[in-house]
Amino acid sequence: MRTERASGSGQDDRREPKVVVGAAIIVDGRVLACARSAPPEVAGRWEFPGGKVEPGETDTVALARECVEELGVRVEIGARVGRDVRMAHGRSVLRVYVARLLHGDQPKALEHSELRWLSAAELDTVPWLPADVPIVAALRPLLAAS
Numbered sequence: 001m002r003t004e005r006a007s008g009s010g011q012d013d014r015r016e017p018k019v020v021v022g023a024a025i026i027v028d029g030r031v032l033a034c035a036r037s038a039p040p041e042v043a044g045r046w047e048f049p050g051g052k053v054e055p056g057e058t059d060t061v062a063l064a065r066e067c068v069e070e071l072g073v074r075v076e077i078g079a080r081v082g083r084d085v086r087m088a089h090g091r092s093v094l095r096v097y098v099a100r101l102l103h104g105d106q107p108k109a110l111e112h113s114e115l116r117w118l119s120a121a122e123l124d125t126v127p128w129l130p131a132d133v134p135i136v137a138a139l140r141p142l143l144a145a146s
C-alpha cells in the first residue's frame with residue numbers, strides 16, 4: 001500500500017512546485033544574459049534575471065521586483081518563452097517571460113558578476129544553467145525574428 005510522505009511542515013510532498021521566474025529582456029534582437037556570482041555551485045553559470053515567486057505575489061509582480069533588485073530597471077512583462085522547466089528534483093520550476101525595458105532604464109549588475117547582450121547567433125557562447133537550455137532554444141527564433 002502506498003503511504004503519503006509528509007514534510008516537517010505537515011504538507012504532503014505532492015504540493016505544487018515552487019516557481020522561479022526569469023525575464024528574457026530583449027532590446028534590438030539581443031537578450032540580456034547574466035552571470036551568477038553565488039552560490040559557489042552555480043557561480044559563473046548564466047541565467048535570466050529573476051528569482052523565486054514569494055507567497056502572495058503573481059509571476060509578474062515577482063519578476064518586476066527582481067528586475068529592480070538585481071538590475072535596477074523597470075520592465076513590462078510579456079509572453080511566456082517555452083514551457084516550465086523542472087529543477088531541483090521537481091521541487092521547483094523555471095518559468096521565463098519576455099520583458100521590455102521601460103523609461104530608458106539601463107541594466108546594472110547589482111548582484112551578477114557580468115551582464116551580456118546576446119544575439120540569436122551568440123546564445124551558445126555562454127554556459128547557461130541546465131534548466132535554461134530548453135528556454136534558450138525556444139528564445140532563439142524569437143530573437144532572430146525581432
Ligand SMILES: Nc1nc2c([nH]c(=O)n2[C@H]2C[C@H](O)[C@@H](COP(=O)(O)OP(=O)(O)OP(=O)(O)O)O2)c(=O)[nH]1
Nearest residue numbers: 020021022047048049050051052087094129131132
Ligand atoms: N533567477 C534565475 N534562477 C535560475 C535560473 N535558472 C535556474 O536554474 N535558476 C535557479 C538558480 C536558483 O537555484 C533558483 C533561483 O534562485 P535565486 O537565488 O535567483 O532566487 P531569489 O533571488 O528569490 O533568491 P533568495 O531570495 O532565495 O536568495 O533557480 C534563471 O534563469 N534565473
